[in-house]
Amino acid sequence: MIREYERKIFQKYFLERDSLIAEIVIIGDEVLLGIVREENASYIIEELTKRGFIVRRVVIIGDNLDEIGAVIKDAFKRGAQLVITTGGLGPTEDDLTLDAVSKAFNIPLEVDQKCVERIKSFYGENVPKSAFQMARRLKGAKIYPSPLGLAPAQLIIMDKEKFLLILPGPPREVRTLLPRILDEIAKIIGRKVKCSIRFYVNAREAEITDILAEVIKKFGVYAKALVSLCQGGKLPIELVCFGENMEKCEEKLSIVKKYFCEKVRKIFNRKCLDEEF
Known part of the structure; x- marks a missing residue:
């Protein structure tokens, strides 16, 4: 009972006073199956709190098209100004993050030509057909190429001051991409x-x-x-x-x-x- 009382006090008098609310969605069956250890959430939380964000929730979900979209939608409905996802941007059939966002928010997917050129440059003449899946972008998204991988991060302004940041899953890519992108978001929202x-x-x-x-x-x-x-x-x-x-x-x-x-x-x-x- 003491813990519940503390939680309610925290929610009412601290969390609700600060409008910079973020939620994190970790995506990947490999995490839920214990094959890959989750290493992104704690780092993302540290970077967010440095910039005045309060992380209200961290969720780990599998590679399920409808669930991914529903979880992101629910985060915005709860009042999150920033939702960050990691994972699901690769070339395989179970990399569904972009498809899930496209379906949930009715945002068309299109081919980013610069990403296509990066993929061709990496593979040379024999480019696997599946690799071009990583050249897709959500219409209107800002692309952040990863220096350590082929799938870029994507940032979408959903509605006024609501942002969806879609990151690759590998922790070293998250650490390379995240600080710069968060600094840009913080400037728009108003950094604390x-x-x-x-x-x-x-x-x-x-x-x-x-x-x-x-x-x-x-x-x-x-x-x-x-x-x-x-x-x-x-x-x-x-x-x-x-x-x-x-x-x-x-x-x-x-x-x-x-x-x-x-x-x-x-x-x-x-x-x-x-x-x-």
Whole structure:
């Protein structure tokens, strides 16, 4: 019950205050079957939060045409401004991401001639017919060629400030392509900065749950006791917020920390520590 209460407080007073919401869709039967380890989500989350996005959901789904389209549609219906997909852009029959988006959003597929030339240059005279599947683009999409593969990333502005970013699946390609594209999106939407501080308190999580909920509600920041990192009775507290600039963001967290620590001092007669030991 405590966890559910914290979640509702977080949803209402932190998540809903910040409009930069993103969702991530990892696509591939090979991931669900345990053949390939999923390595993209954590990296994408890090890059998104650096630019002021809050990731609300990460979903892993198989290579199913209708499911891919439905999951992306649902993400936008929930209010996501940016949906990022990885996988399903290769030359095989089960690479269905572009077909799924085309069907779900009624966006025609067309051949990108520059992609065709890249494929021909790579294979030479004997180009497999299936390779040209990677030369397709969704009409109106901006193409970002991958220096490490033949299937490009594609960015579509769905509606005003709603974006769909379709990335290849290989992690090294995601790491090569993503930062530049996110910087472009952030400039259009309005970039924010993320800042965080960590300090320690000699308390158990259950003792400070109400204080954490009060901080989230009062200040609109993320506040979490990191129980998994607790050592020697010192419980780490992480505060996170997003702002227009780093100075204001850090100033706000300083005020929040002071408020939290004063509450702990009054209730438990304990001090907050800047260091773990």
